Amino acid sequence: MRLKSKPWAKPLIAEHPEYVQTDLDPFLPRPGFHHYALEVGTGKGDFIIGKSLQQPQTFFYGIERVTTVIAFALKKVLINKPLNIQLVLGDFAKASFSIADQFFDEIYLNFSDPWPKLRHHKRRLTALGNLQKMTRILKAKGRIFLKTDNLDLFMYSLGNLKQMSYNIIEIQQPYLQVESNDIMTEYESFFRKASEPIYRLIAQKE
Numbered sequence: 756m757r758l759k760s761k762p763w764a765k766p767l768i769a770e771h772p773e774y775v776q777t778d779l780d781p782f783l784p785r786p787g788f789h790h791y792a793l794e795v796g797t798g799k800g801d802f803i804i805g806k807s808l809q810q811p812q813t814f815f816y817g818i819e820r821v822t823t824v825i826a827f828a829l830k831k832v833l834i835n836k837p838l839n840i841q842l843v844l845g846d847f848a849k850a851s852f853s854i855a856d857q858f859f860d861e862i863y864l865n866f867s868d869p870w871p872k873l874r875h876h877k878r879r880l881t882a883l884g885n886l887q888k889m890t891r892i893l894k895a896k897g898r899i900f901l902k903t904d905n906l907d908l909f910m911y912s913l914g915n916l917k918q919m920s921y922n923i924i925e926i927q928q929p930y931l932q933v934e935s936n937d938i939m940t941e942y943e944s945f946f947r948k949a950s951e952p953i954y955r956l957i958a959q960k961e
């Protein structure tokens with residue numbers, strides 16, 4: 756997500772270590788929580804905040820690598836002060852080393868960067884290297900939920916998930932209505948307003 760950097764972003768994040776950790780900090784289990792979800796590329800936070808209200812028994816980690824973007828998410832978190840959200844400033848690949856095996860029940864990939872050029876495909880969050888990291892941190896029968904407007908990224912992700920022996924338990928091509936157990940993201944709202952098709956899949960680890 757491109758955004759002009761804001762001078763208030765870093766100081767705001769520094770004031771709130773209770774809500775924002777770095778990708779080097781361990782992802783810790785939280786007292787009273789047995790169900791964990793991760794959103795990779797949290798953006799400005801609409802999805803994670805909506806999901807945290809929808810699933811109060813789940814603890815949500817949201818990782819985002821752009822400081823100003825995560826600061827916007829933090830501003831929204833500070834309005835509701837949810838007990839089940841931790842934001843992580845940094846990169847997924849780096850952060851994955853701070854996550855225990857089989858920690859997460861669910862991973863959400865919402866409108867991930869498409870990296871359209873062939874030579875950049877290895878940067879995609881659903882490139883095999885990143886999926887291997889996700890597979891390690893997912894529990895058995897854990898699920899990856901993916902939404903995108905980009906059909907090429909969708910088909911690429913589907914192929915890689917199948918190659919990694921995931922069971923594809925849902926494909927919506929297109930994903931017409933936001934389901935009651937789902938939350939619209941900022942990018943999704945933009946594409947829906949422009950009547951662009953959205954694609955969604957749910958994949959389950961063996």
Ligand SMILES: C[S@@+](CC[C@H](N)C(=O)[O-])C[C@H]1O[C@@H](n2cnc3c(N)ncnc32)[C@H](O)[C@@H]1O
Pocket residue numbers: 756795796797798799818819820821824845846847848865866867868880940941942943
């Ligand atoms: C296209 S935006 C979508 C934002 C939001 N998920 C939505 O649907 O509105 C993708 C976001 O993922 C973040 N991102 C991409 N790769 C990442 C990575 N490896 N680790 C953490 N964040 C990442 C980008 O900085 C950007 O904010």
